[in-house]
């Protein structure tokens with residue numbers, strides 16, 4: 001029987017209250033406490049998101065209801081269908097100072113609180129993303145799910161100046177919008193947005209390896225924020241390419257809402273074997289009623305343990321003994 005809570009407390013000094021896991025996963029993953037962003041500035045603006053009893057609620061907003069009504073479309077084409085993603089790019093260009101990364105991030109949050117609810121990681125969970133990137137000190141980052149580029153901007157803000165982020169986006173129109181926003185923020189030279197998926201038959205993987213330098217042990221940080229049903233299979237694809245090394249950090253969003261229970265169980269089963277995972281309790285973006293979880297996982301090395309049993313490449317990338325990387329142990 002593993003004693004995860006104790007181990008986590010010993011290394012991180014964080015207590016580990018836990019509500020239990022879905023399915024048969026036996027042991028809880030350690031948790032970090034909720035962090036709330038300051039809401040003072042937004043509270044006082046006309047048209048800002050509604051609050052009831054100090055909680056930010058999106059439910060009375062037409063833009064949130066419209067998003068709920070178009071959920072099936074959203075999960076299929078990944079745009080709400082009322083042009084809000086296009087309008088976000090126009091809003092950023094009009095309202096954020098060109099070349100000012102902070103101001104572009106501010107303008108996106110403002111748009112999402114005051115105009116249209118959107119599915120960016122948002123400011124509360126964004127702070128968890130920032131902290132994970134700062135901790136990893138990555139040279140090469142991969143994002144699955146660019147959407148309009150908000151999380152890519154946040155990663156750019158905290159990653160080292162020489163680091164490079166490649167973000168993969170399934171929807172070409174989203175990639176164009178993200179490209180406009182990233183250009184306006186002045187970070188196009190630090191982020192590449194690729195249209196595709198890791199599971200598109202090798203095309204995107206070949207681009208990553210041939211044009212973006214992805215090879216054994218070269219990937220320091222992964223942000224998983226795309227189709228929840230492929231979190232596990234895409235993580236295994238990454239493992240099977242050998243791109244990770246011991247010390248690589250993988251952060252996943254929306255593990256509680258809309259939910260990725262297989263991913264949570266997968267990491268729980270491998271706790272302290274191939275992965276060491278901490279759960280961050282938070283709220284779904286741009287409100288404080290619906291809860292969400294982010295999972296931050298350190299890769300410890302070893303084979304993929306593929307759930308499918310296929311394509312496991314043991315002994316490459318992360319499992320090579322003694323390999324050192326910038327800032328991490330040898």
Ligand SMILES: C[S@@+](CC[C@H](N)C(=O)[O-])C[C@H]1O[C@@H](n2cnc3c(N)ncnc32)[C@H](O)[C@@H]1O
Nearest residue numbers: 078120121145147150151169170197225226227
């Ligand atoms: C929740 S949004 C990402 C939000 C973004 N990370 C942010 O915080 O600003 C999910 C995005 O993943 C994209 N997506 C869905 N399935 C994908 C896949 N298999 N590979 C890459 N992107 C995918 C969608 O088109 C959508 O733009």
